[in-house]
Amino acid sequence: MIKSACPECDHDVLMETTPSVGDRVICSSCKTILVVLQSSPVLLDWAFIDPIEGAASNPEDKLNFGCVI
Numbered sequence: 818m819i820k821s822a823c824p825e826c827d828h829d830v831l832m833e834t835t836p837s838v839g840d841r842v843i844c845s846s847c848k849t850i851l852v853v854l855q856s857s858p859v860l861l862d863w864a865f866i867d868p869i870e871g872a873a874s875n876p877e878d879k880l881n882f883g884c885v886i
């Protein structure tokens with residue numbers, strides 16, 4: 818079992834096998850949709866559909882993007 822910390826709530830996100838870069842996973846704790854940035858070790862980040870410059874500094878924007886998918 819592979820696990821990596823959720824960037825949103827710091828909960829461990831569990832994956833049965835090593836994910837590929839670009840795979841999307843959902844945090845079981847906060848339901849945030851995350852994307853795999855790196856597979857070994859697994860590094861997760863918010864899954865942005867359409868990143869907007871300057872939005873990264875506003876955590877509320879990240880939450881909104883997570884709900885759009």
Ligand SMILES: [Zn+2]
Nearest residue numbers: 823826844847
């Ligand atoms: Zn989470």
